[in-house]
Amino acid sequence: MPKPFTSIVLVLTLLMMIPLALLAKQRVIKGRSPRASLVWDMDNQDKVKTQKANAMFADGRGMRLPPEGTVARDDVVGNPGLTEGMVDGVWVEAFPVPVDEALLTRGRERFEIYCAVCHGYSGEGDGMINKRANSLMEGTWVPPTNLVSDAVVARPVGHLYNTIRRGIRNMPPYAAQIPVDDRWAIVSYVRALQLSRGAATVSDLSAEDRVALGAAAE
Numbered sequence: 001m002p003k004p005f006t007s008i009v010l011v012l013t014l015l016m017m018i019p020l021a022l023l024a025k026q027r028v029i030k031g032r033s034p035r036a037s038l039v040w041d042m043d044n045q046d047k048v049k050t051q052k053a054n055a056m057f058a059d060g061r062g063m064r065l066p067p068e069g070t071v072a073r074d075d076v077v078g079n080p081g082l083t084e085g086m087v088d089g090v091w092v093e094a095f096p097v098p099v100d101e102a103l104l105t106r107g108r109e110r111f112e113i114y115c116a117v118c119h120g121y122s123g124e125g126d127g128m129i130n131k132r133a134n135s136l137m138e139g140t141w142v143p144p145t146n147l148v149s150d151a152v153v154a155r156p157v158g159h160l161y162n163t164i165r166r167g168i169r170n171m172p173p174y175a176a177q178i179p180v181d182d183r184w185a186i187v188s189y190v191r192a193l194q195l196s197r198g199a200a201t202v203s204d205l206s207a208e209d210r211v212a213l214g215a216a217a218e
């Protein structure tokens, strides 16, 4: 073969490989824009993007609210004592769920996940976040309430439930993280902490336990 011809073929072959190399590179590089793809499949579809207008609806809003009266599939309806901790504007005083060992165990677990960071494992308000906030000495920190204080002991269980559900003053709500049953489980555990910290008297014990402790029977 004549020499110039070989060179031309070689150069052309190399040039032909550039687009392929670029395509191959597109498949692997990381970037903010979507990858180039030859076969689009479902990569690109018409969709309503967050906060964007949508002419299909009369009010032009792309993001729709659920229709009035919509309830989640597992929502309890018509039992405000259970779901709101309040009946006819009055906080419930008695637990709307059976309080047993399983509830307390669950309550302890959830309390230690969600509440102890601020209120401390004993509920006295000395959690890690409180310690850290104090060490920063910014002067703006509202300390988590001592949950075994007389003020909180005096709160009806419905009020404690509502504090978890909706938050209170500087404390944020935990309804999104903690479902109804777990809120009551936590309330039962808070009550147990209070009892263990002095709110209990000998008369709260069963006759057997009193004997076991050697306490005088009443």
Ligand code: HEC
Binding pocket: 111, 114, 115, 116, 117, 118, 119, 129, 142, 143, 144, 145, 147, 152, 155, 160, 163, 164, 168, 169, 170, 171, 172, 174, 178, 186, 190
């Ligand atoms: C991020 C920190 C933080 C977490 C987590 C937190 N709390 Fe609080 N809580 C606070 C603060 C702060 C206050 C006091 C708010 C105020 O007085 O402004 C408070 C107050 C309270 C009170 C007293 C309300 C009253 O009647 O005055 C209760 C009860 C309570 N929290 C229960 C809980 C329970 C139960 C959990 C777990 C589900 C929890 N908290 C998780 C920070 C927290």
